[in-house]
Amino acid sequence: MSAATPTASRTASPTVLRQLSPAATARLLGDWHAGGPAYVALADALRAAVLSGKLAPHTRLPSERELAAILRVSRTTTSGAYARLRELGFAVSRVGSGTVTTLPQRSVGPVPGRPAGGDAPVAGETLRGAVRTVGTSGIEQMDLWQATPPAPPELHEAFTRALEELPAYLDSGGYEPYGLAPLREAVAARYRERGVPTTADEILVTTGAQQAIALLAHTHLRPGDHAVVESPTYFHAMEAMRNAGGRVVGVPAGPLDVDMLASTVRRARPRLVYLVPDYQNPTGSVLSADERAAVREIADRYGVTVVGDETLVELGLSDDKTPPPFAGDGTSPHVVSVGSASKSFWGGLRVGWVRAHPQVIAQLARARQSADIATAVLEQLAVTELLGRRAEVMVGRRRMLRERRDLLVGRLRVALPWDVPTPPGGLFCWVDLGLPVAQAFAAAAASEGALVAAGPLFTPDNTGAASHVRLTYTRSPAELSDAVPRLVRAWGRVAGRQRSASSRT
Template sequence: MRHLSATQVARLVQADPAARPYYRALADGVRALIMDGQIPVRVRMPAERHLAETLKVSRTTVTAAYDLLRERGYLESRQGSGSWTALPDPATAPDNPWLSADGDGLVQLQCAAPPAPAVLREAMIEAVDDIPRYGMGNGYDPMGLPVLRERIAAYYTAKGVATRPEQIIVTTGSQHALQLVIGLLVRPGDAVVVESPTYPHPMEAARHRGARIVPVGISHEGWQQDLVAGAMRQSGARLAYLMPDFHNPTGALMEDPVRAAVAGAARRAGTMLLVDETWGELALDDVPPTSPMAAFDTDSRVISVGSASKLWWGGLRIGWVRTTAALARSLALFRSSVDIASPVLEQLVVARLFDRLEETRAERRRTLRASRDALVSGLREHLPEWTFAVPRGGGTLWVRLDTAATPLAEAALAHGLRLAPGPWFGLEGTLEGYLRLPFTHPPGLLAEAITRLRAARDHGPTGTPLTPDSLIAMV
């Protein structure tokens, strides 16, 4: 294992000796260096005694700093083996965005999820009326209700991809769908290609399976097809996770020629493509029509995942997988280790909502476009140093900052904001210079959020400006 000497750590951290309490400044300095990649993960830190002597502080001070780093998940220790750098487990970290309590008085800008559309109540009432005909059975259908699978299959067929209901399995949300596919197909040691930045949950699911994560860069300008092809070929990837439709977080849209090229490259590399279409129905501007990635699939290696969460409502917790009939059946058998079936009432609601697809598209386009434009104009007015590309759809801006994202997110809590800093969407502490901002909130709320965001950037949590020199000493 690599190690750092006490002299090297002292030179890197450069914490202000006058900072009070000093142990927090020291811990924050080490954490910032880990997040920026200047101190790699799994590097042995110097012994507390040696670092205290080098810094000319008490050993108690260094012990307190190490304790704070361990508490935050940036340091691991074992008796007799020393301490080494780490990254917090997203499933248990205190700033995990999915564990944030709503209604805590903070503006929830860490989550990109729109509220329910106007048609939801009517669809729910109709679904309740449908319940009696299903109540005579046991309610367990691992593949999903036939009425919903038929509508999903018809949806794909209308988009130019002939699909039978047997090719559809209904899941308890898209995240459940992604976990099922990864859990069934990925073995320990397999290479899995992911975009960078990317939606974090599939990456974590692959890690839990013991996979090797192979990142390929993407920007708001889109994908470099030769880089994607090279990553699949050189790594011998078992699976590649892609989000070609208004990519989260960049908002990029993959054009059809690139989709065709990526599908062809996957075929030559022997890689399965796990394609997340969660944002696919949320075009906000007039964009050239694109085809589902499955339209370019000639040998059944494209697995498509969809969801009711963005077009309709996340509270429904209904997603689906489109694949071969054989793999759909295998997924249904595999899911028994996770759950038995998705809720019947919610499936009936989504089946009814498919009958209102165009109506919901129009509502989402109107409301999200207004929110996007408000967020864009507010940032340009109040934070002109930050740069971004305006996406043509989806629900998020990927913003390049003039400061570090993680300290900004910590400071924002004191100003009533929860944020999604760039490292949530990257690997090993990368993307510290970026922030994902959703435009799924009403324009008025976003205007207030920008005011708070500017205050957090300018003044930190307690009136201290977030300059580069002050970031490492920030409590």
């Protein structure tokens, strides 16, 4: 079958939900050329963007002519790239509709957690369930993007106990806007255990930490307000702030430059500051006790709300010590903490929480009514059980993650000329490639069947950290071992192109 009449092109025209401008496409791709034929490299870069979720299905791409002009390549290159996307099932072209991104039809099942025919995934959402057999030669994709470990063995028993507790709640309407009282008390008790005096009325249960971050963004930011984040940082947090109309400003991270943070807050007068103090996403750095105190002083001095995302706080892998609480003694009205069961226990537990002044808690509880009213009761009961067994559960969790971290770091150091630090905790390695080719490498890795996150994704302007990639070590040892040769092959393509370019200068 010729490229002009691929099977994918005979499918029904997809619904166009959005359109990507030529300039936006160029920003999305960055330094996309990973070596080899230009049309193949361009197709791989676009395909990697779809696989990672940065480029959603049902998006109309620029015309071949427009894309060629903005990328400064020939029309033959863009035409060949689009043809390759159609052959692989990642695009459909129709007269009047242009070229529209799609997900391949030869999948092994629906995307996990998304109804059939549903809207496109948000940036960064993993599509493993839909792409297991759509690599260059039908190879399975090794996912080093999604930072979620498998469930602990204690999870099943926690749900069994939760079902036993459930009858006590069946006579009620099932809506608890602030969260179930036992869970709020269990979360408050964990803060007290860490040295932060906390009562249940300072806790709001949310449907995951992401909802907590989005609620904080929408209640604190007005269109045009500044929001300060670390750069690099968690990309979904930046999305939430932009969705609320905020203008995101970055300060250097890994470690955080506290003096720069103070200067930025003084000059930009932000209404919100978002930090990840524990095993920072993606750098893995940890704020010291003195740095945390300095951040709290900045919050109080300028009256700005500072959010500490503590979703990774329980995942210390170098020792059994938990970092000092971000909230300090808990008395600052401007310091808010966010937590979650997703990273400590399981991503399928969509249960998070906010610790803040009771007035802030009440404001957030009112704001969440337009979203989901309340978090599911059974999941809250299961998390209450898991928090009660936290010390026991986390021993096994940390052991598993430590073994997988050490396996990936060790094999990468042997196989590749990168700077691969050993993160003290968390779920990912922040790898320095030594060359500003992160986006090209991510594209090449996707074509080899490995999904990685390029550094620019984690920066406010999507241009920094061009020499870094984030690799998660939450997959099984067999998957991690299988992924390394794929990364080696991808690096060979990218490094080979760099050597060729250097020899011509």
